[in-house]
Amino acid sequence: PKFTITIYKIPEVKGPKIEKVIEKIKDVSSEEIDKKIEELREEFKEYIPKKDGEVDEGDYVVLSYGLEEEEKRETTSLVVGEGRNIFEGHVVGMKSGEEKTVKINEAKFKIKILEIKYPKLPELNEEFFKDFDAKDLESFKNKVRQLIIKERLSEDKIENFIADEILEENNFFIPKRYIEEEAERKFEELKKELLRSGIKLSDFLKVRGQTEEEVRESLRKGAESEIKYNLILDLLSDNEEVSDEEVKEYYGDKWQEVFSDEEKIENAKIYLKKRKYLNRLIEEIRRKIESHLKETEEKKENKE
CATH class of the missing domain: 3.10.50.30 (Transcription elongation factor, GreA/GreB, C-terminal domain)
Incomplete structure (x- = not known):
């Protein structure tokens, strides 16, 4: 009998282009500014x-x-x-x-x-603009733009921008079987969470206006991106150094329970490597954007 063995080879992965991530974070549309202005008016009503x-x-x-x-x-x-x-x-x-x-x-x-x-709701007038250290609608919108950018500088939001850039830079095939397995795992997690909350799956689907298959399809799309992202991140962070002391600190009070479990120790090192890699990128991006915002503000003050 003949057997066919299929081997999937992952191509060389590329890290995110930091400048592209920074530009995306700084890119605020007029629609986003208008939406934020309405949110601020609602907040100050x-x-x-x-x-x-x-x-x-x-x-x-x-x-x-x-x-x-x-x-x-x-x-x-x-x-x-x-x-x-x-x-x-x-x-x-x-x-x-x-x-x-x-x-x-x-x-x-x-x-x-x-x-x-x-x-x-407050009117968009000089009195309202003063609360944001702005003198007219144009300078107010610039303040709102800066506010939106600052809100994007939280760790999780910067990581989302990094993830999008990583996935754009690396486009390769993930076997369907892996995607289906991950999607099924997520679907089972969803059912357990609904059960813990006392919500029936049928009621959840009704509120969402979705069929079970539509929810599964959404989970498949998310699973493919998640598998790719984690796989790429594993490879990009592989050279990061993680000490035994850092692993011990990661587990804290549970260290005595896991110190002899090689699998758990290895999983912790993989996770910590990824966090080190990401944290370094996040800090670099945040530092550069904060510097840009400071320079913009200083130029504005000098003009005035």
């Missing part, structure tokens, strides 16, 4: 008393409540639409001072609206 009118979506409401058959009343507040209070769905359309009885599950509650406030 104030609530204005609504003397007349009914409770609407987004309003801040203070109300008293208590079981129908009891005299005792408690006070609570809510913002309609946040989904944090059981009375939210019952107050829309009510007026200040109005009372009514509502049924929640098997209990009947009497509620009374004590106060209504509507949200008012």
Whole structure:
């Protein structure tokens, strides 16, 4: 009988081009700036008393409540639409001072609206710009752009940019079997997590508006990228030095349980090698971008 043996050879891998990663982090679109501005306006909004009118979506409401058959009343507040209070769905359309009885599950509650406030977003004017050390809309947008870039400098976000660049630089075939195995493992993890949370898979799929196969396909795509990324990272970080002391520090109090387990020791070294490699890149990228932001700010101050 004849046998066919297929050997998959990984090509030489390339590290990420740091300057390309930096440019991607610094590249902020006008749409991203506009979205961030709306988020800031939402963050700085104030609530204005609504003397007349009914409770609407987004309003801040203070109300008293208590079981129908009891005299005792408690006070609570809510913002309609946040989904944090059981009375939210019952107050829309009510007026200040109005009372009514509502049924929640098997209990009947009497509620009374004590106060209504509507949200008012700040105008994009000089007064608002001053809070960001800006004098006009253009300089404000520049401040927002810098704010977005600074938010991208967290360790996990920089690593995401690095991962994207690594995958762009290295495009090679991953056997379908490996992808299917990893996707299946992730699907089983998802089911266990849902079970721990008391959520049925069918309910999860309904909320997501997806079929089981669509979720599996999404996991396959993620699995392929994850396998590639980890494989490339293993090779790129292979020359990093990790001491026994660092492994011991990594395990901490569990060191006595694992010090004789060669497999666990080796896995820890592989992980620590990758972290060393990534941390060095992350710090270099962060340092260069922070320097760029500082220079930009100094040039602006000198012009003024």
